[in-house]
Amino acid sequence: MEKKVSGNMLIAQSGGPSMVINQSLAGAVLEAKKHKEIKTIIGAVHGIKGILAEDLVNMGKETKENLLKIAATPSSALGTVRKKPTADDCKKIFGVLHKYGVRYFFYIGGNDSAETVHIINSEARKKNYELRCFHIPKTIDNDLRENDHTPGFGSAARFVACALMGDNLDNRALPGVKIDIIMGRHAGFLTAASALGRVYKDDGPHLIYLPERPFSLKKFVDDVKKVYKKFGRCVVAVSEGISDSKGAPIASKFIKEVDAHGNAQLSGSGALGDLLAAEIKAKTSISRVRADTFGYIQRSFPGVVSDVDASEARAVGIAAVKTALSGDIDGSIAIRRRKGKKYSVYYERVPLKNVAKETKEMPSNFISRSGNDVTRAFIEYAAPIVGKLPEISRIRAYPVAKRK
Amino acid sequence: MEKKVSGNMLIAQSGGPSMVINQSLAGAVLEAKKHKEIKTIIGAVHGIKGILAEDLVNMGKETKENLLKIAATPSSALGTVRKKPTADDCKKIFGVLHKYGVRYFFYIGGNDSAETVHIINSEARKKNYELRCFHIPKTIDNDLRENDHTPGFGSAARFVACALMGDNLDNRALPGVKIDIIMGRHAGFLTAASALGRVYKDDGPHLIYLPERPFSLKKFVDDVKKVYKKFGRCVVAVSEGISDSKGAPIASKFIKEVDAHGNAQLSGSGALGDLLAAEIKAKTSISRVRADTFGYIQRSFPGVVSDVDASEARAVGIAAVKTALSGDIDGSIAIRRRKGKKYSVYYERVPLKNVAKETKEMPSNFISRSGNDVTRAFIEYAAPIVGKLPEISRIRAYPVAKRK
Numbered sequence: 001m002e003k004k005v006s007g008n009m010l011i012a013q014s015g016g017p018s019m020v021i022n023q024s025l026a027g028a029v030l031e032a033k034k035h036k037e038i039k040t041i042i043g044a045v046h047g048i049k050g051i052l053a054e055d056l057v058n059m060g061k062e063t064k065e066n067l068l069k070i071a072a073t074p075s076s077a078l079g080t081v082r083k084k085p086t087a088d089d090c091k092k093i094f095g096v097l098h099k100y101g102v103r104y105f106f107y108i109g110g111n112d113s114a115e116t117v118h119i120i121n122s123e124a125r126k127k128n129y130e131l132r133c134f135h136i137p138k139t140i141d142n143d144l145r146e147n148d149h150t151p152g153f154g155s156a157a158r159f160v161a162c163a164l165m166g167d168n169l170d171n172r173a174l175p176g177v178k179i180d181i182i183m184g185r186h187a188g189f190l191t192a193a194s195a196l197g198r199v200y201k202d203d204g205p206h207l208i209y210l211p212e213r214p215f216s217l218k219k220f221v222d223d224v225k226k227v228y229k230k231f232g233r234c235v236v237a238v239s240e241g242i243s244d245s246k247g248a249p250i251a252s253k254f255i256k257e258v259d260a261h262g263n264a265q266l267s268g269s270g271a272l273g274d275l276l277a278a279e280i281k282a283k284t285s286i287s288r289v290r291a292d293t294f295g296y297i298q299r300s301f302p303g304v305v306s307d308v309d310a311s312e313a314r315a316v317g318i319a320a321v322k323t324a325l326s327g328d329i330d331g332s333i334a335i336r337r338r339k340g341k342k343y344s345v346y347y348e349r350v351p352l353k354n355v356a357k358e359t360k361e362m363p364s365n366f367i368s369r370s371g372n373d374v375t376r377a378f379i380e381y382a383a384p385i386v387g388k389l390p391e392i393s394r395i396r397a398y399p400v401a402k403r404k
Numbered sequence: 405m406e407k408k409v410s411g412n413m414l415i416a417q418s419g420g421p422s423m424v425i426n427q428s429l430a431g432a433v434l435e436a437k438k439h440k441e442i443k444t445i446i447g448a449v450h451g452i453k454g455i456l457a458e459d460l461v462n463m464g465k466e467t468k469e470n471l472l473k474i475a476a477t478p479s480s481a482l483g484t485v486r487k488k489p490t491a492d493d494c495k496k497i498f499g500v501l502h503k504y505g506v507r508y509f510f511y512i513g514g515n516d517s518a519e520t521v522h523i524i525n526s527e528a529r530k531k532n533y534e535l536r537c538f539h540i541p542k543t544i545d546n547d548l549r550e551n552d553h554t555p556g557f558g559s560a561a562r563f564v565a566c567a568l569m570g571d572n573l574d575n576r577a578l579p580g581v582k583i584d585i586i587m588g589r590h591a592g593f594l595t596a597a598s599a600l601g602r603v604y605k606d607d608g609p610h611l612i613y614l615p616e617r618p619f620s621l622k623k624f625v626d627d628v629k630k631v632y633k634k635f636g637r638c639v640v641a642v643s644e645g646i647s648d649s650k651g652a653p654i655a656s657k658f659i660k661e662v663d664a665h666g667n668a669q670l671s672g673s674g675a676l677g678d679l680l681a682a683e684i685k686a687k688t689s690i691s692r693v694r695a696d697t698f699g700y701i702q703r704s705f706p707g708v709v710s711d712v713d714a715s716e717a718r719a720v721g722i723a724a725v726k727t728a729l730s731g732d733i734d735g736s737i738a739i740r741r742r743k744g745k746k747y748s749v750y751y752e753r754v755p756l757k758n759v760a761k762e763t764k765e766m767p768s769n770f771i772s773r774s775g776n777d778v779t780r781a782f783i784e785y786a787a788p789i790v791g792k793l794p795e796i797s798r799i800r801a802y803p804v805a806k807r808k
Binding site: 013016017019040042043045046054056057058059061062066069070072073074075076077078079080081082099100162163165166167169170172173174178269270271273274277290291292293294295296297299300301302303304389390391392393394395396397398399400402403 | 417420421423444446447449450458460461462463465466470473474476477478479480481482483484485486503504566567569570571573574576577578582673674675677678681694695696697698699700701703704705706707708793794795796797798799800801802803804806807
């Protein structure tokens with residue numbers, strides 16, 4: 001293989017949008033513009049769907065000014081897709097890349113997207129076609145292997161932390177039981193980030209339920225009763241992916257629709273929250289019980305971006321293009337954290353198969369032994385990624401002497 | 405009556421929290437500290453519940469530094485209450501005020517709170533007890549009479565506008581039908597604010613349903629079909645308070661719980677959104693249909709405050725104290741907008757009965773003739789209250805020529 005290969009580049013976005021996925025897009029395109037080996041910079045609309053339909057746009061013609069504005073815009077500017085390509089699709093995709101003289105292929109997404117890149121890469125190798133194939137990491141779920149954390153997580157976690165900070169204040173002002181359902185099918189990182197919103201010792205979320213630990217409705221009711229007895233109120237953060245001891249999602253008992261991957265549709269429905277609230281109402285004498293499901297705004301809300309997340313998302317896009325031009329032919333860019341007190345990261349190429357398919361869960365040392373909270377280790381891990389949160393305060397509540 | 409009366413002050417918060425209700429609290433307390441006529445500045449915990457229970461704190465002892473931090477903290481720092489006092493309660497409340505030497509009474513809240521102040525004021529007059537009774541306006545619903553708009557609305561509206569801006573981008577990237585349920589039982593102002601999130605011509609929300617216009621499920625399905633046919637996607641903003649042609653809330657057919665005022669609990673449940681999504685799924689062939697209910701975070705989220713709203717909320721707290729000391733004995737502070745191109749407001753004392761009890765709805769000139777959108781007049785009205793929104797951009801999508 002030659003160290004430098006000349007040709008066109010194709011970039012696309014996949015999976016659920018995030019607040020910073022366009023940082024990676026802009027980073028890659030801006031970097032690519034600097035290199036003469038890269039000719040036309042093509043964007044595919046709606047991921048592999050756009051490649052298959054040859055629905056392609058010229059990203060090289062976008063001005064730097066507009067690319068920087070797009071970088072700061074949430075969601076996937078090129079459009080995205082949930083489609084999992086078949087082996088036949090991958091052959092067709094390779095055919096399109098070949099036809100358009102593409103020598104540099106970048107796909108921004110999660111583990112499924114990494115798998116797609118992996119298959120297309122194998123196809124290119126089989127055909128002896130020089131194609132630099134890169135996966136650029138993105139997922140608010142923070143469940144990609146090899147990565148200390150993933151672009152998109154920090155900003156979604158910031159939204160969740162702020163939401164719980166506010167909701168805890170709301171619940172303190174108007175006490176009752178409040179249940180908040182947070183995204184995350186298999187990994188509890190995003191739900192765990194709710195703990196970052198705590199400032200005072202008695203702040204909620206008082207209970208945090210993660211997909212990594214079996215969920216029991218009975219234990220849940222007991223936990224809530226205990227907290228309510230202690231504080232006269234209870235704020236609960238629940239992952240949409242909580243499952244029973246057999247691994248069956250609690251929500252799936254109530255939600256019928258499945259997505260292209262055969263998974264029950266957990267987001268975009270209030271069913272799980274309503275179920276849990278109904279259970280508390282039925283099994284306790286607590287009168288004020290409410291549930292909110294944060295839904296899609298936790299991944300797309302503008303103006304609540306983590307600066308660290310935004311800059312890292314830009315950096316992985318740049319790193320992917322630089323690495324592709326350095327002679328390496330394929331891989332995924334992983335975020336690694338340096339040891340030491342001060343937060344610092346570096347980016348490293350890892351084999352596609354190491355991030356494709358399987359995901360990772362929260363490590364045990366991030367989950368409290370009780371199974372309904374996170375540990376200090378998690379807080380220390382997540383805080384620098386999420387950034388400084390808004391400052392809040394309480395009245396000191398100096399008592400007024402009772403009069404007769 | 406003497407022009408100046410010396411004595412203690414009592415202040416409390418009522419009704420649903422907002423992001424800026426503590427600005428009014430801090431404004432009133434900081435202003436009161438400047439006046440020698442006001443002796444002890446008492447705060448009642450959880451509104452009239454705290455007055456009745458004599459659960460009182462000394463707000464005068466709070467430092468200026470902490471009061472300014474509290475001002476920037478969402479939700480009601482003193483705690484709040486949804487209790488509607490009986491005539492007997494009001495007599496008891498007056499008894500407590502009398503016992504604690506209170507000559508200045510300030511109650512921050514909506515129309516129900518204004519009514520409470522009005523009754524307590526009548527009680528004081530009957531007893532010939534000099535009590536300066538003031539209502540300080542607050543409601544995210546923006547439905548207080550006499551006011552151009554109310555403190556709390558601008559920030560909640562900013563949250564809704566940002567949420568829809570992000571959700572529209574999400575829906576554009578991953579097309580389908582997306583339904584967002586927004587707070588507002590009788591007044592559609594907050595739902596209408598979703599329109600402020602539009603930047604491009606084809607941006608959602610494409611449909612806006614308000615409590616001010618009768619809602620028909622059939623018309624709703626037809627509207628969605630039409631938009632979906634045109635754009636291949638559809639974002640819908642729906643007020644939780646939408647009602648049928650007989651005035652019965654759509655949600656009440658599915659939600660059983662009622663609050664202290666006899667109204668169905670609309671927030672803290674995903675039922676209405678799930679119902680509307682199910683209807684679209686059943687009556688169309690659109691496969692991707694999702695609903696989110698924004699819930700309580702739209703009134704308590706930290707960091708999405710409108711600067712104009714925050715400063716006006718502070719100002720009404722200050723104005724109430726100044727007015728109470730100027731010799732007027734009772735009233736509510738209303739926000740008035742000056743005529744002219746540049747946004748500017750002033751504050752005026754209005755009689756309690758003018759804001760108590762009845763609320764106002766969105767005027768007809770703010771609602772499109774089709775009944776499923778807002779007008780330019782509404783956008784011009786709301787934009788300065790909400791403030792400048794985050795800037796977003798799109799790719800220009802220069803086409804790539806198809807290859808054979």
